[in-house]
Amino acid sequence: MTTSFLPGTTTPPLLEETVGALLARRAAEDPERLALVGTRHGDGEPVRLTRAELLAEARCVATALAGLAAPGEPVALWAPNVVEWPVIEYGAALAGVVLVALNPVLRRPELEYALGHCRATVLLHADASRGYDMGAVAREVADAAGLTRVSLAETSRWRAEAPDDAVVAAEPTDPSAPVMLQYTSGTTGNPKGVLLRHRSLVNVAHLTMEAARAPSGAVCVNPLPMFHTASCVIGTLGPLVVGGTEVLVEQFEPNSVLDLLRREEASVLFYVPAVLGALLEAQRASDSPAPTLQVAMGGAATVSPTMIQAAEDVFGASVINLFGQTELAPVLTATRPDDAHADQLETVGRPLPHVDVKIVDPASGEVVPLGEPGEICARGYQQMIGYLHDDAATAATVDADGFVHTGDLGALDERGYLRLTGRLKELIIRKGENIAPPEIENCLDAHAAVAAVAVVGLPDEQAGEIVAAVVRLRGEPSAGLRDELVAHCRERLSPHKIPACWFVVDEFPMTPTQKVQKFRLAEAAGRGELRELV
Incomplete structure (x- = not known):
């Protein structure tokens, strides 16, 4: 392999x-x-x-759904x-x-x-989540759009008393549907x-669990x-x-999830970095023994x-x-438990089969x-059918050879x-040099004072863009912390990668999938709304 095609x-x-x-x-x-x-919805009673x-x-x-919608029609589910x-x-x-x-x-x-976009005719919804009156909003939207609205509290409408033999006989058999x-x-x-x-769904689940060497019969805690x-x-x-068993967490709270991991004797945890980081911080502050896991698997951000x-x-x-991304249902690559430690720490592993x-x-x-970096593209069983009602966006994402262009940048080595x-879209171009934020973020994440960090580019008349670091600290900033962080970076990074601007936040703006919305940080910095670290 001399080119980056695998x-x-x-x-x-x-x-x-x-x-x-x-x-x-x-x-x-x-x-x-x-x-x-x-x-359970409504009363929170445990169900097994x-x-x-x-x-x-x-x-x-x-x-019940067969009486509400025809096969192939969209049925929306809005619930925690x-x-x-x-x-x-x-x-x-x-x-x-x-x-x-x-x-939700x-x-x-x-x-x-x-x-409106998906043209759903049926909306199944929860009544409330975290103090949000979902039922009231669902009523307003459904009445205005003429949708069939079914609350999860109306069990008899979305769940029949017994299966209909005709519906069971007509269960789909085409995996490509x-x-x-x-x-x-x-x-x-x-x-x-x-x-x-x-x-796509069945095989991504199958091959991801196999890559992770998830044990047969595993009790798996899912707080995502x-x-x-x-x-x-x-x-x-x-x-x-x-x-195995899925243990579904309704609302993530670190100490409660730690207790759940112990009580259910879980061997697998699904995570995103925000979840894993919160569990680690809670365990460090806890007097209880840490739960023992065989596998923790996740991603969604660096x-x-x-x-x-x-x-x-x-x-x-084994972490x-x-x-991957949603368009790939959602996993493309994974590290394996038997990978070299450096590969587990510094790569996202090899592609699924x-x-x-x-x-x-x-x-x-x-x-x-x-070995050269570029845009990561993938083609296989897990890729999307397409973007619904948007042929132009699909054509812009899937090339003539059928590869999905992810928008992520990376490099393949000779081992795959x-x-x-x-x-x-997040590359920082400073004086013509491309700077990738993850390298700087990983460097700063290793500093004891930093709980989380996001690196963004800010416009600059002379350099085009400059590097800015936005940090969430583990405590109040100590005197001289900025100089300490600069020195930390200077020991590990080339001079042009060292942040020129430093800001502190209590929380990051996040997408629903727990990715930092860096464009919002850049906008806030441009408006002078972020607190500078001095």
């Missing part, structure tokens, strides 16, 4: 089954095995379902992490409708946009609807938001694939080597760093030489390991 491996074989067929197969194999643990019970519940949901969410996910798959996963924090204009619509979180403009297949693929694919279908090492030390876990990867020059589209170097 063809996909062909083993193990792909699973050719639908989401519903996966559940049915697992239920037939071991019906009494615990499959799902969660809390075996595989047989989960399949029966899902078929009752499919029966209640146990009804995965039950409805399976039920929608068995009914052959397309489940539209919506963020959406405000009315955002909800109106999503429902659409099953879910996910809206990209986005940082600018309206979100795009990403349409995904059964085959269900409206995103990391949770409803990896965190939900993943435990089913390995014959996971610093410092955080990976800390999780290994504190929880004893799996995943990379059956996916081709290339690195291209963003300007020319040509494949770059091996991928190292991320930044986001195409």
Whole structure:
């Protein structure tokens, strides 16, 4: 391999089954095995379902949905992490409708946009989440749009008393059919609807769990938001694939999740960096013993080597760093437990099987030489069908050879390991030199005073752009901290990469999938709204 093109491996074989067929197969194999643990909508009562019970519940949901929407039609679900969410996910798959996963924090204009864009005729919704009156907003939106609105409190409307044999007989069998619509979180403009297949969801879950060496029968704690693929694919279908249990967390609170990990004797944790960082900080402040994990797997943003090492030390876990995006359902690469330690800390591993990867020059589209950075592109079973009702955006993202252009920058080595170097839109160009923020962020993340950091470019008349660091500290800034951080960077980075501006925030503006909205930080800095570190 002399160019950055890596063809996909062909083993193990792909699973050719639908989401519903996966559940049915697992239920037939071991019906009494615990499959799902969660809390119920409305009263928060704990629910524990075996595989047989989960399949029966899902078929009752499919029966009710078959009376509300025709196969292939979009059915929107607007709810937090209640146990009804995965039950409805399976039920929608068995009914052959397309489940539209919506963020429970959406405000009315955002909800109106999503429902109008996907042309849903049915909205299933929670009544409240974290003090937000979702029921009132749903009523207003549904009345204005003429939608069929069903509250999760109206159980008999979205769940039949018993499965209908005709609906069960008509369960989808085509893995290439659409099953879910996910809206990209986005940082600018309206979100795009990403349409995904059964085959993509089932196999990404299957091959990701295999790459992570998740143990058979694993109890898996899932604190990630269900409206995103990391949770409803990896965190939900993943435990089913390995014959284990999904423990769904309704509302993330670090100490409660630590207790849950101990109580359920969990062996797998799904994370994003914000979750893992909060758990590490809570455990450090706790007198209770740390829960012991076999695997912690996640991604969604840059996971610093410092955080990976800390999780290994504190929880004893093999920390799996995943990379991908919603358009890839959502995993492209993963580190493996038997990777060299340097690869686990400094790369996002190798591609999952059956996916081709290339690195291209963003300007020319040509494949770059091996080891050179460029835009990461992927082609395989997991890629989206397309952006719903947006052929132009699909054509701009998927090239003539069928590769999805991710907008992320990275470099492949001769072994097939991928190292991320930044986001195409987040490169800082200082005096003609390209500077990738992740390198600087990883450097600063290793400093004891820094809890989290985001590096952005700010306009400058002479340099074009200058480097600015926005930090969240572990405590109040000590005297001389700025000079200390500059010295820390100077020992580890080239001079042109050392931040020229330093700011302190209490919290970062985040997307729904816990990515820092760097454009908002840059805008706030430009308006003089950020507190400078002096």
